[in-house]
Amino acid sequence: MLATIIHGERDVRLEEVPDPVLSTGGDAIVRVVAACVCGSDLWPYxxxxxxxxxxxxxxxFVGVVxxxxxxxxTIAVGDFVIAPFYDCDMTCVNCKNGVSTSCLHGGWWGAEDQLGGFADGGQGQKVRVPHADGSLVATPEYPRPELIPxxxxxxxxxxxxxxxxxxxGVTEGSTVVVVGDGAVGLCAVxxxxxLGASRIVAMSRHESRQALAREFGATDIVAERGDAGVAAVKELxxxxxxxxxxxxxGTKESMDQAIRSARPGGMVGYVGVPNGGAELPIRALFSSNVGVNGGVAPVxxxxxxxxxxxxxxxxxxxKVFDLELPLTDIAEAYAAMDERRAIKTLVRP
Amino acid sequence: MLATIIHGERDVRLEEVPDPVLSTGGDAIVRVVAACVCGSDLWPYxxxxxxxxxxxxxxxFVGVVxxxxxxxxTIAVGDFVIAPFYDCDMTCVNCKNGVSTSCLHGGWWGAEDQLGGFADGGQGQKVRVPHADGSLVATPEYPRPELIPxxxxxxxxxxxxxxxxxxxGVTEGSTVVVVGDGAVGLCAVxxxxxLGASRIVAMSRHESRQALAREFGATDIVAERGDAGVAAVKELxxxxxxxxxxxxxGTKESMDQAIRSARPGGMVGYVGVPNGGAELPIRALFSSNVGVNGGVAPVxxxxxxxxxxxxxxxxxxxKVFDLELPLTDIAEAYAAMDERRAIKTLVRP
Incomplete structure (x- = not known):
């Protein structure tokens, strides 16, 4: 089969690799119908x-078993399934506590040391899913094509x-500011x-992203950043x-922006993968009773x-996908996101 | 009147000072019935x-108006009142949001720049309370003496x-670990x-504090600290x-202990005044979805x-008060806590 391999900086290639083989008893082989490039894939890229x-x-990825x-x-051959960005069993105590990213027996796509051997990456034609009953959720029936993105x-x-x-803690009537206008930030809007937020401010400097944020429910846009961004948010x-x-x-600047924007007693929900040496400023948090909660999302x-x-x-x-390419164009799928020509690229094997 | 003045390291003295005078229209003069020494008073001491x-x-302090x-x-002459450790109006947006420590018009006892002039400290015979209707809560009647502590x-x-x-987020059935066996830690137990926690572990190495923790509801005691403390907690x-x-x-070590002890997806509630250069390790928090919430308590x-x-x-x-002294012995009240001969000292003017 064909699968994407990263060789180094700005060097991703679609290459012939061995087909996956069932090995653990609880695993499944999924033929990928659609996959995509993640903002976090851009760090190694x-x-x-x-x-x-x-x-x-x-x-x-999503695909067919x-x-x-x-x-x-619970999963059967022919099911159309959604896979999370990691493997998990959904039976361990952490999965039951709602934190399947901390599954005691799970792992990450593309890693070498997964249960039952090698785990495939998502940007390929097929993926072996180690814990099929845990990781995969089947849709009620085969979806209409427009639902797949x-x-x-x-x-x-x-x-x-x-x-x-x-x-x-967003709930009915909450006031919300979203820092970040990538696919995740837009989905956060x-x-x-x-969840019923009464007011949602999207912080964005890009017109197309501002437009999608509004379509997703943003009531206000703030284009400023840093001190000016905090001031503009506070004023709202x-x-x-x-x-x-x-x-x-996930940068120091964005976390700073978030913490300084929240009201006293407010809460920062963060999902940006921490990048750089940013630690949280405990004195600022302490004096304003602003909390910080989140992490690698148990999707x-x-x-x-x-x-x-x-x-x-x-x-x-x-709608966050504004570019769709065949898997054979995976290099362009990365380049378009790297150069911010696309918010998020969908690829089809 | 007499009031406590700190002159420098290990130098607190009871001295004659001017009686407080009403000045803002919304203020009250409270005659202090009981006051005490706080762990945070030990930082300047x-x-x-x-x-x-x-x-x-x-x-x-508590006292009589x-x-x-x-x-x-809402407050009348003769009321027995409880004052929080700060002044607040309870009408501003932050007070209404439950964060009266961020009151837009409040301030701190003993500070020079409070509304209407100087604000007295609590370890004295009288205190002028700038926002009497906000800060003070009157008891239903004059309390029996044994209720005063x-x-x-x-x-x-x-x-x-x-x-x-x-x-x-402690609620019915929560499992809890408390780091710190001072008066606040014991009150957290x-x-x-x-609030209905099903299991409460107190981390303490002092027999008398362990005993009080158990009396307050601790189901387990862990005497170890650091790596051994984390291991002992995890094992439970x-x-x-x-x-x-x-x-x-409030130290780097205690916050570290707290963060490392929580389960994936757990929450650290912190109230220790941050001391030293401790910042929060965001990568550890991110990977385990442990949140951090709290700050200067809006009591x-x-x-x-x-x-x-x-x-x-x-x-x-x-019961956290294990030493009671007349206000004239304020120096000994500090020394006993400094030397850990007392958990917390109550003083009576």
Whole structure:
């Protein structure tokens, strides 16, 4: 089969690799119908995190189950399934506590040391899923084609935006500011609207992203950053600030922006993968009673809830995909996101 | 009148000072019935935070209202009142949001620049309270003498322990670890039990504090610290850790202990005044989805709720006072806490 391999900085290639083989009894082989490139894939692509040796890449995919091991109970051959950006069993105590990213037996796509051997990356034709009953959620039936992009976002970005909102305690009537206008930030806007936020400010300097933020439910846009950004946000909320700030970037600057924007007693829900040496300024948090909650999003725990609204058409997070390419154009899929020509690229094997 | 003045390291003196005078219309003069020494008073006492020039000190007191300004509505002369460790109006947006420590018009006892002029410290015979209707809560009637220590804890330590528990989301059935066995840590144990925690581990190496922790509802004691402390805590919770960790110290070591002890997806509620250069390790928080919430406790917002249980005798947080002295022995009141001969000292003018 064909799968994407990253060789180094700005060097991703689609190459012939061995087909996956069932090995653990509880695993499944999924033929990928749609996959995509993640903002976090850009760290190795840009060389910010070095690639020591060529490896599989990609961790978001939906597809059709082709084979299942003898111990698989809930997933069947022919099912259309959504996979989270990691493997998990959904039976361990952490999964049951709602934190499937800390599954005691799970792992990461593309890693070398997964249960039952090598785990495939998501940007390929097929993926072996070690814990099929845990990781995969089957849709009620084979989806209409226009639903597939939105279903794919449940693999990562929509669940991650939702996690930011849940972590910040967004609920009916909350006031919200979203820092970051990438796919996750935009999904955080949508998630906040879905949870009933009364006012949602999207911080964005890009017209197309501002437009999508508004479509997703943003009531206000703030284009400023830094001190000017904090001042603009405070002004929108009587000088006090919003209840909840959702951080979806991961830099020191964005976290700073988030913490300083929240009202006293407010909460920052963060999902941006921390990049650089940013630690949290405890004195500023202490004096204002601003809390910080979030982390690597346990999207698997949210799939059923969000799937209902995607299936019904109530939400269309798939609109974050503004470029669609065949898997053979994977290099261009990365380049378009790297150069910010695309918010998020969907690829089809 | 007599009031305590700190002159420098290990130098607190009771001195004659001018009687307070009403000045803002909304203020009241309270004759102090009981006051106490706070763990945070020990920072200037030990010289950890320097004292530039002699100043009033003390911020926890209960007493009887002697005079009120013409604009005071809810507080009357003769009322027995509880004051929080700060002044607040309870009408601004932050007070209404539950964060009266961020009151837009409030201030701190002993500070020079309070509304209407100088604000007295709590360790004296009288205190002018700038926002009497906001800051003060009157008890239903003059309390029986044995209730006074517990009422005094609503001024700070019991409300602060409660804030740690609330910030960490302690609720019916929660599993809790408390880091710190000072008065606040012990009150955090009591607050957790009151909120229905199913298991409460107190981290303490001192026999008398362990005993009081058990009396307050601790189900387990862990005497180890650092790596051994984390391992001991994890072992008590199937290797995973508790839902909530309450941090009541304020050092880098204690916060580290707290963060590392929590289960994935758990929450650290912290109220220890941050001391030293400790920042929060965002990568560790991110990977485990452990949140951090809390800060300078808005105890005024909790007085009514906690007062009911103190008044009925359901809780007796006043047991944290294991030494009682006349105000004239204020130097010994500090020394006993400094040398850890006392958990907390109550003084009576």
């Amino acid at each position: 840009r060389g910010v995190t070095p690639t020591a040796s060529p490896r599989r890449i990609g961790h978001e 082709e084979e299942v091991g003898p111990d698989v109970r 939105s279903l794919l976002t449940l693999s990562d970005v929509m669940g991650t935006g939702h996690h930011a909102a849940v972590s910040a 949508l998630a906040s609207a879905r 909320f009587d000088g006090i600030g919003p209840d909840c700030v959702l951080e979806a970037v 698997r725990n949210y799939v059923e809830e969000l799937l209902q609204d995607v299936w019904s058409g109530a939400i269309e997070p798939g | 030990r010289g950890v935070t320097p004292t530039a020039s002699p100043r009033r000190i003390g911020h926890e 002697e005079e009120v300004g013409p604009d005071v509505r 517990s009422l005094l804890t609503l001024s700070d330590v019991m409300g602060t322990g409660h804030h740690a528990a609330v910030s960490a 009591l607050a957790s039990a009151r 919770f199937d290797g995973i850790g508790p839902d909530c960790v309450l941090e009541a110290v 005024r917002n909790y007085v009514e709720e906690l007062l009911q249980d103190v008044w009925s005798g359901a809780i007796e947080p006043g």
